[in-house]
Amino acid sequence: MDTVDRLIIFDTTLRDGEQSPGASMTREEKVRIARALERLRVDVIEAGFPAASQGDFESVKAVAETVREARVCGLARANDEDVDRAGAAVKPAAAGRIHTFIATSPVHMEKKLRLTPDQVVERAVAAVKRARQHCDDVEFSPEDAGRSEPDFLCRIIEAAIDAGAGTINIPDTVGYNLPEQFAGLIRDLRQRIPNADRAVWSVHCHNDLGLAVANSLAAVQAGARQVECTINGLGERAGNAALEELVMALRTRQDEFACASRVETREILPTSRLVANITGFAVQPNKAIVGINAFAHESGIHQDGVLKHRETYEIMRAEDVGWGTNRMVLGKHSGRNAFRSRCEEIGINFETAGQLNEAFQRFKELADKKHEIFDEDLQALASEAVAALEEEQTISLVAFRCCSETGETPVADVTLLMDGQETHHQASGDGPVDAAFRAIQGIVQLDAELLLYSVNNITTGTDAQGEVTVRLERGGRAVNGQGADTDIVIASAKAYLHALNRLRRGARRTHPQTEGV
Structure with missing residues (x-):
């Protein structure tokens, strides 16, 4: 594919996606997702924010050591310490990148950074130059570009390109822009900045108004050649532009775009399911591309049309994104x-x-x-x-019995193997799941607050497995636990134990990033 016609897919599931409250991932989980992204053939994997914590540094480094086919990127604020940590983390990568950023909107510069525009430009230039000392591939983002003054954007971006930034990313950090407006901003910047042709133009859109994909596609039509996105649209607040929607829109409406991605679309569904399982963020049934109803037809008129000719109601093939017949x-x-x-x-x-x-x-x-x-x-x-x-399980389920009947308080009997010793406990609760959790807590004695309890059926039928996600918080640290079983109460107990094991072991990363693109 000619470079002019190539759209670079920059996946930030492991960084911006992880900023979703409760979506924190362990190092091993990040590596598993990175391998899936490599099979998906994304071009750039933003693996994390190395300066955020030692755990995140180790996670980015582990991804850099594992991935060989994609470029591995680390995020850094515009300061020496962040840039150096990012440089060290991506050093083992076959191809590395440092992505540095600083806020440029008036409200951010005045209220958050408390810096003058001149100081912001100075820090941006210094960060790009320092990043170039670690690797040749440097990306610069003016955070909250969607609400920044165009004249100031032109000034800081021109300086960043002169300093050595090869990719310029324009983030709509708070999802404020409209498609035509955002496309106009990209065109304006590319026309007004003298050295614009020396950089790849990128966009990073948030979904606060449900416009992340629309804004990204409009920017591509305006000349952007990198799109930053996440699997399932994961991300803080309302999320980011969904990779699967962007890629399939580009492929399905190739008549409207002068570029294409190299994504292996048949890996979309397996990657979506892996991310959903690890993060505990289930995909809604009517989610485009990867929702279980995305290619389902219940209306008799629709069914009749599809049976006669698939293209009457289907604009793409289910098999092309990983669904099997x-x-x-x-x-x-x-x-x-x-x-x-x-x-x-x-x-x-x-x-x-x-x-x-x-x-x-x-x-x-x-x-x-x-x-x-x-x-x-x-x-x-x-x-x-x-x-x-991959995870040390110091507590495991040995035996479980639960009694629940009309008019009686449910009772659960649990036997756990904890630190090599079997222990039994019985407890009652408001329901069988509550009783099970109380019985487990009676043995483990780990005071944790239950933030989320979610149940999803994996398949259809009365013998279907139920997949349970439990989110626990203790001391400001939140972790997810997952469990699956044909018995939903046992699946719940497994998920609860999984989360307790993680809390006892100590989460490798909390939720440290307080600012980002």
Whole structure:
């Protein structure tokens, strides 16, 4: 693909996506998502904010050491310490980038930074120059560009390009712009800045008004050749532009765009499911591209039209984004090779024999409970298996019994293996799940506040697995736990234990970033 016609896909799921409250990821989880993004063939992976914490530094470094096919980027505020930390974190990458930023809107400069415009330009130039000492690829963002004065944007961007920035990113940090307005800003800047042709123009749009994808696409039509986005539109507040929507809009409406991405679209759905599972942020059924209803037709008129000719109501093929036509594939008589082959077909790749063995054992246990195993089931059990091997589980469920009947208070009996010793406890509660959590807490004795309890069915049918997400907070640190089982109360207990294990081990990252693009 000619560089003029290439749209660079810059994925910031691991950085801006992680800023969603409760979406904090461990180093191992970041590496798993980075591998999926590499299979998806994104061009740039923004792996985190290395100066935010030691844990985030280690996570960015681990991604840089793992990923070979995509460029790995670290975010840095416009100061020496941040830039140096980002440089050290991305140093192991096959191709690295430092993304430095500083706020440029009047309200940010006056109220947050308390700096004059001259001081802001000085810091931006110094940060870009220092970043160039670490790597050749430097990106600069004027934070809150969507509400900045155009004249000042021209001044600071021209200086940043002269200092060595090869990519200029224009963020609509608070999702304030409208598509035509944002496209006009991109055109204006590219025309007015004398050295604009020496940089790739990028956009980073937030979804506060539901316009992130629309603004991004309008900017591409105005000449932007990099789009910053996240899987499932994950991100702080209302989220970021959704990668899957951007990529498929570009592909489906190629007649309207002079560029194309190199994304392997069949990896979109597996990557979406992995991110949803790790973060605990479920995808809504009617979500474009990756929602379970995205290619479903219930109206008789629609069904009739699709049966006669698919394009009457479908503008793209479900198979092109990873949906399968025959999703029921395995049962209890299936062997290890069939299991591994089907996993690979739907984007699940095991890095070690141990991961495969653990996942296959869980598959056999599930097959004894369910007659039919679907792709969605495989995604859930594979994620559980990998997490179990990569994370130290000091508390595990040995036995569980719960009694719940009309007119009686539910009671749960739980036996846990904790630090090598089996302990039993019984507790009552407002419901079976509440009783189970109280019984577990009676053993673990870890005071934590329950912030979120969410249940999603993985497949259809009365024997479907339920996938539970639990979010716990203790001492200002929030963690997610996931569990899946055909028994929803057991799935809840698994999720609760998963979160408790993480709290006991100590979260590798809290939510340190207080400003960002």
